[in-house]
Amino acid sequence: MNPHEILKHHWNYDSFRPLQEEIIQSILDGNDTLALLPTGGGKSVCFQVPALCLDGVCLVVSPLIALMKDQVKQLKDREVNATAIYSGMSKREIDITLDNCIYGDIKFLYVSPERLKTELFIERAKQMNIGLLAIDEAHCISQWGYDFRPPYLQIADFKKELNISRTIALTATATKEVKEDIVSKLELKDCNIFQKSFARANLSYSVFKLENKQQKLVEILEKVQGSSVVYVRSRKRTKEISDFLNRNGISSTFYHAGLSGRERDERQAKWIGNQMRVVVATNAFGMGIDKPDVRTVVHMDLPDTLEAYYQEAGRAGRDEKKAYAVALFHDQNTAELMARAEKSVVSKEELKRTYQALANYYKLAIGSQSFSSFEFNFEQFTKTYNLSLVTTFSAMKKLSDEGFIQLSDGFYEQSRVSFMLEKPEIYTYQVANPKLDPILKSLMRLYGGELFVNYLSIKEKEIAALLKTDVRQIKQWLQFLHDQKVIDYQASSDSQRITFLTPRQDVESLPVDNNQIEWRRNLAVEKAQAVIDYMATDQCRTTIFQSYFDEEPDKTCGICDNDLEKKKATSMTSIQPVEALLTSSPQSISDLRTKLPEQKEQQILEALRILIEDGMAMEENGGFFLKK
Secondary structure, three states: OHHHOOOOOOHHHOOOOHHHHHHHHHHOOOOOEEEOOOOOOOOOHHHHHHHOOOOEEEEOOOOOOHHHHHHHHHHOOOOOOOEOOOOOOOOHHHHHHHHHHHOOOOOEEEEEEHHHHHHHHHHOOOOEEEEEEEEOOOHHOOOOOOOOOOHHHHHHHHHHOOOOOOEEEEEEEHHHHHHHHHHHHHOOOOOEEOOOOOOOEEEEEEEEOOOHHHHHHHHHHHHHHEEEEEOOOOHHEEEEEEEEHHOOOOEEEEEOOOOOOOHHHHHHHHHOOOOOOEEEEEEOOOOOOOOOEEEEEEEOOOOOOOHHHHHOOOOOHHHHOOOEEEEEEEHHHHHHHHHHHHOOOOOOHHHHHHHHHHHHHHHOOOOOOOOOOEOHHHHHHHHOOOHHHHHHHHHHHHHHHOOOEEEEEOOOOHHHHHOOOOHHHHHHHHHHEEEEHHHHHHHHHHHHHHHHHOEEEEHHHHHHHHHOOOOHHHHHHHHHHHHOEEEEEOOOOOOOOOEEEOOOHHHHOOOOOHHHHHHHHHHHHHHHHHHHHHHHHHOOOOHHHHHHOOOOOOOOOOOHHHHHHHHHHHHHHHHHHHHHHHOOOOOOOHHHHHHOOOOOOOHHHHHHHHHHOOOEEEOOOEEEEEOO
């Protein structure tokens, strides 16, 4: 099938969005490609459609497990075979997944950049027919970016070793320096660069400087109906603001990484299904969520960077209908933002102390195996070693940035099972263990023979209903069969996980560069200042984003708060004569046209609109008059 047929068959779309078709054709022509499409611009289609046109597996490098799992699910829902390898999977499951990519019909394999460095993965990838390498969130390769991930720097070596001919890098936001870094560090040859405008014709940006932010939030949500995301910085504040909205008659739920995976899934589903109008969340919310009808995104706290703000605000109005991105702040907030940036540097001693504590916590010996993965409870860890919450969080973020560890938010993972014995051996085991025969028969009846070649998600509740027993008993039997090496049973989990990406190192020789730490701090301060400048500017807000992301603005948006304020000021010359006439008696539009021949009808209508919006005038029975 050609790209249009694939788009219709799997996505049921009749046409591509702007730039998608050109990007797809660039890949099919065999060119290295860089695609910069803002949030909601349809980046995934740009590599998924050409991959389905090409022979072989599409290897997708992505930094977030939640994003990988979300895209795999979406592809499977569209009847496309896709899978992912991520921390927490057993060695056997990884082995089977890689085999399926080599010998089976898997079309998309999602991995983290850290995985590309492992000898096992490199050797198995050499046996795959990789038709396309797609690098998502490609800004992570650049130290000038806001989310630098050193393992991305290894991708060029991986490409060369496997002689991969087609590469696409994708990101939503990139400054000039970041774009140059992406092309250089990924060694993209004769790269075609496609950049969609950062201007969003339907999205109005506004900023309000005020003390009572909660009351303003209610005003915004009462004025603009429809679905909304409200961003705050702390987990505690998500609940406080959500409770406040509910007390004011606005249905709301809250979302943060501290909730269990099941709770987050349920709350997200309610919001997507419009059972809840508002979700109040930390920045853990939003990545990979495709909800087109969000009418407002409100930031109650300032984000750390303009990149983050643009991405989060851009979750409004993906359906191309009018939407609003609003930031609320006061002077204390800007001072706090700058203080956070100043303190973002963590000393080498604090890094070493945190790394040593983690190694002790999990009893890791020096030289232990890379990709060791464990459940992680941040509060319990800091209490165990009497560590500062703020300093430890910053240190762990730095250890993650440097590629020593990977922290993944908890997400609800259904239980998974695969048979470890062949069919004749299973039959022999059933005969020898009649008490376990019913559960083995139930597994085969409910999930079929694919359990012998793959890992399948199971529901203990389903098995319990079939065998007329309780879920607890089913879990005990499954765990026993796992211990007997009859099955590999991965019980459901929604805990946060930590993965040690490298063998445990001697803390005294931990390779951390003090100059690099200081450089990152200065960059954080620079980016914080850009946010503060954006809040204070009287320029068109869309052109601020365009200039920041190296796009030459050709006109102002006309719909942000600053442009509307200027338009209103310009309109004052039209407003004053209209206001004077309305003072004496009610006037129809016809009356105003007759009495103000020097003004065009559009000017009169604009003056009336402003007077009504400002609460100064009203209309009744076709006549307009000033309120007393």
